[in-house]
Amino acid sequence: MMNRASYRIGPLLLAALLSGCEQPSLPQDHPSPQPFTPVQVRTEVDVAPAPGFADQTGGGIFATADGNVIRLRLDGTRAALESHPGNTVAPGRARAVFRVGAGSALVEADNGLFLAQSGWLIAPPWREVLGTGLVATAATPDGAVWLGHASGLYRLQDGALSALKVNGQALEGITALASAPAEDGAQGLWFLRQETLSVAVRTAPGTWQVRQVSSLPLQEGERVVGLAGLGASEKARGEAWVLTSSRLLRLAEDGWRQVALARKPEQVLAAGRFVWVNMDGKLLSHDAEAGTWGEASGVDTREFRFLAADESGCAWVQLGAETLALSKGPVPRVLGLLEGTQVVEDALVVRARLVPGVAPLSFTYEVAGVEVPVRGPTYSLGGTEADGTPKAYSFVGLEPGPHTLSAVARYADGTEARRSVSFDYQPLSSVALGWDKDIRPIHVARCAKCHDTGPARPLSTYTQWKDNAELIIAAVKDQRMPADGPLDPQLISLIQRWAATGANP
Structure with a gap:
């Protein structure tokens, strides 16, 4: 069993959500969607109506209608995905798939949680802590993956799982998560719990403060039903998008804004700098980087469901009995x-x-x-x-x-x-790095259990690390390894710098 990290959680800030009439000063965005015919890629298998994972390099991981879990390629064909021979238990029937890293997903199956990486389903060492009941996941810029579970809110980082609590109480009842800056611009994790919107803000290493969002300009009787988060870019910081029972709001750098749509929005999904909105029979795509909106033509949304989206602007959806990947064009x-x-x-x-x-x-x-x-x-x-x-x-x-x-x-x-x-x-530092001093501790903490005596490639010595440096860097950057969860970004950078500055012993 792993050691659980302890977190010092600040007090829950008590502030009621604003109600009453909409504030006249609330700025509005007025999209003018341009019609486009989306590129459609159909899958060759029947996918279950459950959350999935879309890989920004193409394809994704989904549960099938008959309870299997599959990898799909960019063209919709099936790729290899099997239970790792080192697993002590078979996954069983797959229920849903959730994003963990850029190239990895978390599969919820009858026999618990499994990581899907590099064609394998891997049983992580922390899986016994959580059973079934996963609702949502979100990744914050510090390299942590947050798991919204029926039993509470959990943080996965460097292979260790820990619970985020307020005054010793688990945050049960979470229905949605999104990674986006808080109202003051601090790194934040937004979550919807029992129809109350809150944000967890990191105030110091190991310290998170949970705040109820008091500035959200809700009207009387209006409630929050969904969340989405836009990533940061060279042009702008990330944004929180909030779907309410009647409209769509976004927290921009200058405060809350309403996205004034022609019809009532019903679903919202985001990845990277793209947002997809299902709007009462219309399907809209927003490119935040370009500041443009598009309306997909020829897509019947009467029996519509979002499954996943990726950072390229692709959305995986179900239209009746069909599963398709939709993109605004043949995006590389x-x-x-x-x-x-x-x-x-x-x-x-x-x-x-x-x-x-x-x-x-x-x-x-x-x-x-x-x-x-x-x-x-x-x-x-x-x-x-x-x-x-x-x-x-x-x-x-x-x-x-x-x-x-x-x-x-x-x-x-x-x-x-x-x-x-x-x-x-961030160019290389001039500080000299060595395997024994800087890299071996990473190996011992995160890699040894598989790469010393386990089923994976031997990597227990300096020579083995030096000879396989390119493969190791590719695996940790793509977040395919370690098997128990992605490395912290600072550790990935450390390995890259060590290899790029001569891979010294």
Whole structure:
């Protein structure tokens, strides 16, 4: 059993939600959605009407109608996903799937919770703490994954699971979670509990304060029914979006705003910088980075359900008996650089994966005002070796701080498909790092149980780490490893810096 971390929780701030008439000063956004015909990819299997996980590099993980859990590729076909041979118990019938990391998901099955990573279903060491009853998950920028469960609110970080409580009481009854800045701009976790909206704010390492949201401009009889969170980018900070019983509100940098829609919104879903809204027979897509709204044409939403969304602007939905992935266009997927990643290396291998179909007339990357045209089939930002192996692209000269990398496919009919990925570039520190001093403690704490005597690749010595440094970095950056949950971003950066500065002993 793991050691549970202890949290010092500040008092619950008692403040009633505002009621009465809507404040006249509440600013309003008036979207003018432009019609678009979405690219539709149909799955080859029957997916259950339950939450799923959408991978920003393409595909996703879902529960099927017959109780299995499957991985889907970008084209809707089935990929490998099996119970790990090291598991002591089989998952059983799958119920739902929830996001854990950029490339990993948490599967709730009859026999408990399992992590889905790299084609495996892995039983994490903390699974015995939580049984079935998972409702929602959300990831905050500090690398923590929050689990809203029937028994309370839990925080998963560095393989350790701990409960967040207020005055010693579990936060039971949570129905929705979203990661977004609080009203004062601090890092926050928004949650809906018993129709009351609250936000947990980190005030110091290991200390979280739970605040009831008192500034939400609710009208008399209006109640909160859903939440969504927009991620931060080079242009703007993240945002909390609140779906009420009658309208849609968003917390922008200048305060609360109403999204004035032509019809009553019924469902909202967000990932990265994209928001999807099901609005009484209409399906809207909002690109917050571009500040544009679109309305999907030819989509019958009478029997409609959101399953998952990813940072590329793709939504997985059910339309009657069919399961489809909907995108505004044939958006490329970027591999090697994930949304919100902190990049500490001077060079990075970045490639693109295209939606199956017509090849683009041209393909270009854009970063820091520089355009880099590339060719298929690898679409590598750094070009390729003679044998077709992708080369790394150098970020030398790029100013430290937030940036956006865009992969742009242009087609013969004049259309354009763009995927923009926000990242934070923090060049390498001059401090010398060593395996024994800096990296071995990470191995002992998070990797040894699988990579010393377990079923995985041996990685118990300095030489083994040095020889496998590229594979290790790829696995932790993609959040495929460790098997018991993603590493803290600072630890990932430490491993990257160690390898990039000579992999010293």
